[in-house]
Amino acid sequence: MATTYRCLVVDDETDIRELVVLTLERMGIQAESAGNVTDAKHMLQSFSYDLCLTDMRLPDGLGLELVQHINLHFPGLPVAVITAYGSAENAVSALKAGAFDYITKPISLKQLRPLVESALKLSSQKESQGANTVDLIGGSPAMSNVRIMIAKLARSQAPVYISGESGSGKELAARLIHQNSSRRDQAFIAVNCGAIPENLMESEFFGYKKGAFTGAIQDTQGLFQAANGGTLFLDEVADLPLAMQVKLLRAIQEKKVRVVGGTTEETVDVRIISATHKNLNAMMEKGEFRQDLYYRLNVIQLKMPALRERVEDIPELTERLLTKLSLAQGITPPAISSEARIYIQQLQFPGNVRELENMLERALALCDGQTINIEDLSLDELPVLLERRTTVIEPAEATVLTSLPGIAIPSTSQTTFPASSMPASPMPSGEMLPKDLSLSDYLEDIEKRTILQALEKTNNNKTAAAKLLGISFRTLRYRLSKLGLSKEQDIDDVEGEE
Template sequence: MSTRQRALIVDDEPDIRELLEITLGRMKLDTRSARNVKEAREWLAREPFDLCLTDMRLPDGTGLELVQHIQQRHPQVPVAMITAYGSLDTAINALKAGAFDFLTKPVDLGRLRELVATALRIRSANDAEGPVDTRLLGDSPPMRALRSQIQKLARSQAPVYISGESGSGKELVARLIHEQGPRGEQPFIPVNCGAIPSELMESEFFGHKKGSFTGAIEDKQGLFQAANGGTLFLDEVADLPLAMQVKLLRAIQEKAVRAVGGQQELIVDVRILCATHKDLAAEVAAERFRQDLFYRLNVIELRVPPLRERREDIPLLAETMLRRLSEGTGIAPTRLTDDALDKLKSYRFPGNVRELENMLERAHTLCEDEQIKASDLRLADTPCSTEAGEASLAQIDNLEDYLEDIERKLIMQALEETRWNRTAAAQRLGLTFRSMRYRLKKLGID
């Protein structure tokens, strides 16, 4: 019996089936062919497969139905959809249903070979039991669900929109999706879209040719080229200006980029993951973000829970962070008193895991006797330690003063988390730099 890997080809057009069989045969794969959904199901019930390629339109059903069947009965088999040219809606629906990727007709053989190679790497990754990753800490139900979703999304090539508040760990989630998938050995390129000046954005993303503008003293590779074969993580994607959104959409759809000043397009094979702490659907509604780009990026949404939704994870997170802070010092890890731990559990954590880390680092530095007391956390009078709306009228003498106090504490927190970088703090709070400067002056914060 052959030990070669096996692919199932599902298409009602004999010419397409023959083309796919010849191409996959040259890649040393055994192939089986089906003309419709019924035959495909019969083959899947009879033999194990390492890959399935299916057309969208079939005589007795659709490729989507077959994708859903494979997801339910044979989830270990990667399946790719073959769609008509320009039918982006169909391709996106296939990815949402569980297809790992798609091809458009007429089939580009180079693209087909890349897709098959990726699918076989997915299958190998499924068969190998890798070490459990310990970076995404927590045993709460939301975290167990998140780890399970990461594992499933790692098998796909679909774009993923990672939503969540600042400091909740969106980049770590993106990195784990990349590392656990077939691109894990290839580059993972993270980029903060809000940190690139708008005039340099096209050059940063797509590269430039020497002499294409003043200061371009040599050819420069862009982020898409650097991520070729791997993953490009667009953090704070909502901060992209509209002009750049158009160019990004074209690069994603065409799978090709052109350097500034360049004449030729370069084919790039990049998986796109993106994140923002803003509500991207609301940004679309306000016409600050293009609907067509949102539709292309938000094929699958993955929500990272805020820390206040998984308070039971706080003891483990705190213990791990304090152990890391003491590593290499030769001193036993700093310990939280019961009162301090209770204080952390009742705090709302607007800055999430990043805020917890900064808070413990400060307390670790200032505490005595390797013991962090509740007072070392400096949380006693913070309005955010209760859920919004919990303050009663009896506790408020003057509404203006009360709101000003909340504003001052949140601005101070943002400044501390960004190491007193006022531009970064303003960005975290959703303010313009001018508005931030006005508030600092009004509140007397130097």
């Protein structure tokens, strides 16, 4: 450790100050101390420091006041708080106020050293130009706010809770927080809490000793040990059973774990980032998620916006994802027709970026290799009765499409769309849907009848029926499966020339 680092230790207990100062000096750090808030503020004004360690309770105030003072007047200076054993609320308050990290009394040197080393790594990055968030695609205001938050969160050790819908990029955000933090050289371990059987959770998280249970033939480390010094990302944390929530809470608070079959606890230095698409507040009210664990995980919250909240990012996302998928397959990215671009831009995407990526991956498989058209997208919301022509839609007819889930049609006097997106037998103008029949059921019925008519005309030959409908063979086969028609019909499944 370079001797140029300088640390300020603030504590009114002489023995603790001396212990911390001695430990820091042995690490090659110049350490100075103060016994109260007032002296600490004077020293901060007079000298430049790379780290500040402060007790929470001081004779003339709280360490929390010093944390806020440093964040206001010395931004970029990491400050860690020393809290009494078991005072979880104080630690959470300090982290919310902007503390880098915390350590509990009696001070463990095994916990102090990694904390100091992480803080000094941040100090050496003080002049950096900000977080590297190039993997976050989009220049919308919502994504700009996410980038700012990631840069701030990367400079802290506080637990982070990432909320957002499925497919909105929660794991990507967690990785970027880790990659821009002082822990970036250590492991990032991601685990889906819902994918671990309940009877294996404790051994998966904390490890086990040889002979701890049947099949434990050797000592095995758990996820906490694997992530030691780095970051543990708990995806779908809402799926943790209550019994495991208790054990996780203790591991986070005390920064210690006990392996299954072990008799002693071992110190671990792990930053926790958690995420879920579920409503944890609602789960707490039902007693399905512990309130104390929620407040330990949700020290700082990062909300990932849904794709429909940043529609201006969809064109760039589409191009970038299509390029990525094409490169993975070793092919040249195809063009996207203007009609397909319009439809993509207007979809709601309940599955967010993941749904968009899946749609493009399917389109790559269905297209002719040159251009992605609307029929290649296989939109579930639209009929696939495709003729290669365009139809002028009058306003009265456009209202039918407007009601489709995920589609927004511009309000113009006449709107031109490919006839491929129109029902084969639209309802007469002014006539309402039959009672108890939804629009989606109505359109699905039209689609079924038209496909069955095409199959009847072609003696149940899929290839010929696809040509008659003006769609690809693969698209027809996909829609037959989606509509439940494959098993009902004795249909040729031989793909001929298209």
